[in-house]
Amino acid sequence: MEGFQWSRPVSLVLYAVFFLLSWAAVSETNIAEYDEHWEQRRLQARALAEATYHPDPIAVTNSFNHAVHRAMKEEEEDTSTRRQMLGKHKKFAGPCLATNPIDRCWRCRNDWATDRMRMAQCAQGFGRNTTGGLGGKIYIVTDGSDDDVLEPKPGTLRWGVIQKEPLWIIFARSMLIKLKEELMVQSDKTIDGRGAQVRVADGCQITVQYVHNVIIANIHVNDLMVGKGGRIRDSTEHAGFRTQSDGDGVSIFGATKVWVDHLSLANCQDGLVDVIAEATGVTISNCHLTNHNDVMLFGSSDSNQKDEIMQVTVAFNHFGRGLVQRMPRCRWGFFHVVNNDYTHWLMYAIGGSKNPTIISHGNRYIAPPNMAAKQVTKHLGTEESEWNNWVWHSQEDLLMNGAVFNQTGGENQKKLDSRDLVKPKAGSYVTRLTRYAGSMPCRAGKPC
DSSP states (O other), X not given: OOXXXXXXHHHHHHHHHHHHHHHHHHHTTTXXXXXXXXXXXXXXXXXXXXXXXXSOHHHHHHHHHHHHHHHHHHHHHOHHHHHHHHSOOOTTOSSOOOOSHHHHTTTTOTTTTTSGGGGGGOOOGGGTTXXXXXXXXXXXXXXXXXXXXXXXXXXXXXXHHTOSSOEEEEESSOEEEOOSSOEEOOSXXXXXXXXXXXXXXXXXXXXEESOEEEEEESOEEESOOOOOOEEEEEETTEEEEEOOOOOOSEEEEXXXXXXXXXXXXXXXXXOSEEEETTOEEEEEESOEEESEEEXXXXXXOTTOGGGGGOEEEEESOEEOTTEEEOSSEEESSEEEEESOEEOOOSSOSEEEESOOXXXXXXXXXXXXXXXXXXXXXXXXXXXXHHHTTSOEEEESOEEETTOBOOOBOOSOTTOOOGGGSOOOOOGGGHHHHTTTOSOOOOOTTSOO
């Protein structure tokens, strides 16, 4: 037999090891058929991640904190709003209140429904340059079904998200969407649930993989499960075989410029929002998260040092009832956790490994009654002699019911100089900043 021959038995072993490693790398992406299309998208995504990465992340955190101070100052100067806030009223009764800078950008305008794309100006933090479907057509979802993942029907959500052109996707009415398999979102898309009660539930996850510039706003995401996989269309030009999806709520995989805002998330099979595989330029804001174990995963592998490129802002979220851990659980990158309300956890709130930089600014941490769970932070799989040199910084956090934030910061190239930081708005303001977290019942013609 001519051609390639095994020269020794060990060659077969080496080939098997190589094959298994290659398959492991592919299976982590949920791509069963790693063709030229996906390789090109992966390379493009990496180039975009490098372009999106901010070389001075402290400047981004300072800009964010400046924006919060401005928004609070404007709100405090409005004496009528202050009086209304002091009064007793239902959450969405009375004059519109928008105290954080993201909401203040659009929420209290009567014309939000006719000027939806104004939202594209409103992102803050590392996802601040996300514009979604800005400049594209309005696409209206009229059909809540998801019967065909290979040739989706026009009018469905799946048909809209796979289009190549920028689209601002809205919903004709309230609807329950049960995704048959994971929903593959293309670049330059906004999924805007304002004006309807949209619930993605009892099906498969929303996947934002190797794409850029995506906004997902004002929907409910709950009770999602692992998908079976199979042949799924991910664009108008390509359909490929996928392995089982993870069962996340929203999976952000190798993507850049992604903004997740005003989602109500609960009880999915894996994470509620996972940001992995060198995804960067991400902001998760104004979300309400409940009834879940592994809440957020930022970086999925201790071996992927390329995840150092990850930069994520977590802001104005309410981590509520029934949560256990990972709010978030971080690896490698730079994470700004700012002005969130942590009212419940069973094990810990924020954890990490592999030397992530975690800046905790102006959060409220209310520890559970369990004396063994008072620690806000957890250093995972690492000796104290190592994690004591990481940079986990707490400033203006409000620690209640015995909560303890274990700060670290040794001789580290990313060590923070307090003179470089803009003082954040204190944790005592968090209840006002997060009051409207989660999906909101917006009505056209009225402030949201």
